[in-house]
Amino acid sequence: MSMSGPFREGDRVQLTGPKGRLNTIILASGKQFHSHRGTLDHDGLIGLPDGSVVENSAGVKYLALRPLLNDFVMSMPRGAAIIYPKDAAQIVARADIFPGAKVVEAGVGSGALSLWLLRALGESGSLVSFERREEFADVARGNVVGFTGQDPANWRIEIGDLVERLPDAVEAGSIDRVVLDMLAPWECIDVVSDALTPGGVLLCYVATVTQLSRVAEAIRGSGFFTDPESNETLVRGWHVEGLAVRPDHRMVAHTGFLITARRLAPGTELPQPQRRSSKTSYGDEDVELWTPGAVGDRTVSDKSLRRRVREAKAGAAASLARENGDADEVELEVVEVEGELLSESPSESGDDRND
Numbered sequence: 001m002s003m004s005g006p007f008r009e010g011d012r013v014q015l016t017g018p019k020g021r022l023n024t025i026i027l028a029s030g031k032q033f034h035s036h037r038g039t040l041d042h043d044g045l046i047g048l049p050d051g052s053v054v055e056n057s058a059g060v061k062y063l064a065l066r067p068l069l070n071d072f073v074m075s076m077p078r079g080a081a082i083i084y085p086k087d088a089a090q091i092v093a094r095a096d097i098f099p100g101a102k103v104v105e106a107g108v109g110s111g112a113l114s115l116w117l118l119r120a121l122g123e124s125g126s127l128v129s130f131e132r133r134e135e136f137a138d139v140a141r142g143n144v145v146g147f148t149g150q151d152p153a154n155w156r157i158e159i160g161d162l163v164e165r166l167p168d169a170v171e172a173g174s175i176d177r178v179v180l181d182m183l184a185p186w187e188c189i190d191v192v193s194d195a196l197t198p199g200g201v202l203l204c205y206v207a208t209v210t211q212l213s214r215v216a217e218a219i220r221g222s223g224f225f226t227d228p229e230s231n232e233t234l235v236r237g238w239h240v241e242g243l244a245v246r247p248d249h250r251m252v253a254h255t256g257f258l259i260t261a262r263r264l265a266p267g268t269e270l271p272q273p274q275r276r277s278s279k280t281s282y283g284d285e286d287v288e289l290w291t292p293g294a295v296g297d298r299t300v301s302d303k304s305l306r307r308r309v310r311e312a313k314a315g316a317a318a319s320l321a322r323e324n325g326d327a328d329e330v331e332l333e334v335v336e337v338e339g340e341l342l343s344e345s346p347s348e349s350g351d352d353r354n355d
């Protein structure tokens, strides 16, 4: 299958018809593309440059383009949910997938990420993809062969659980990069650290913040990696037409989080001790995030805070007294509180205006 030049037999071609409707065909001499709007001869496309417009038997026009990998993964058959192109691009960059890299991924799912990884690691690299479910592996293989036109010699799928299969499937310390896209990547940290070469990169893609927290703490707690870094990628399309230039109304808001860490050399301890992993540990920075100043509220002086506590208590006492029918007591309580307030220094009443 050719990726550029004039269309040839065996090429996958995406036809954009009226109203933007998409159809993908694989060119075969003598075949026809049928729609309720007429027929289009494949032979009429073979030999034309990529990006040509052709007419079918009823004069309906179609734009013919080879699908980009981006187009292909979004329309290919799916077993499991795929990694979207925006995340795949970040994975290739943040996991530093280079030509010649030895890469392990799990699970293979529908093979979307496998396609991006194979493209980035090139013919001199190799990819071993692990998948628990054989039928998903079949979908992935079908998609990879469907897009590339071959069963890549440098790609192998291992059926089974990564934790059980990885130690026998690859030589310890021989893998440059590991990418995990699965429900529970924290269960795989030990086997992955054995497989990775010192300096190698582990990247996990997870959908929820609870998974993110759990895998980050597992990576930290193992002591085999640098402190993990996390992020997510938001891509917002724009409508650009004449003077109507604005963000698109709709976007894919959330897909997943990426977390990366690098394998330390065996026996290495980081120069600065990493924070101890604990489900309940918070740093000063985290606490600061919840203070009124950090969330945009005005900060409160200690004196003002004490006064507010007294006011709140007085309010509570007044409510209780009112409930009990002790109206005199209510008045008395309030007067007492006000008296206490007035007895405070004049500078404190100044605070009141400033905070």
Ligand SMILES: C[S@@+](CC[C@H](N)C(=O)[O-])C[C@H]1O[C@@H](n2cnc3c(N)ncnc32)[C@H](O)[C@@H]1O
Pocket (backbone or CB within 6 Å): 080, 081, 082, 083, 106, 107, 108, 109, 110, 111, 112, 113, 114, 130, 131, 132, 133, 136, 160, 161, 162, 163, 181, 182, 183, 184
């Ligand atoms: C979301 S899918 C992966 C999608 C894939 N990255 C893609 O872009 O098409 C997650 C896959 O991981 C597989 N899986 C989950 N845990 C696994 C494990 N421990 N070992 C191997 N495969 C696993 C599941 O069966 C599932 O197919």
